[in-house]
Amino acid sequence: PQNLITPNANGQNDVWKIKGIEFYPEATVMVFDQWGRIILSEKNYKNTWDGTLKGKPLPDGTYYYVISLPGTDRLYKGIVNILRN
Numbered sequence: 001p002q003n004l005i006t007p008n009a010n011g012q013n014d015v016w017k018i019k020g021i022e023f024y025p026e027a028t029v030m031v032f033d034q035w036g037r038i039i040l041s042e043k044n045y046k047n048t049w050d051g052t053l054k055g056k057p058l059p060d061g062t063y064y065y066v067i068s069l070p071g072t073d074r075l076y077k078g079i080v081n082i083l084r085n
Helices: none
Strands: 028-032 038-043 061-068 075-082
16 A cells, blocks of 8 residues: 555545555455554445544654455455644
8 A cells, every 4th residue: 555645635645545455346445544443344345544533634644554455364454644734
């Protein structure tokens, strides 16, 4: 997955894209803030997360993701940064 989004509505890097995720509709994608709060939890992720929580922009910073594939023990972990300015 890309590790930086700049959700400023300029059409570039406005959403978090995970290359190839469309081939794994049963995958669970989760994003957490620095305190472990779940920001996003979604199956059949469509590359649409724009750095918001309940429609409100999240602050700039580092967020953590976990992607799990059902039927496997594999977990993909990493960071995604939000930078608006």
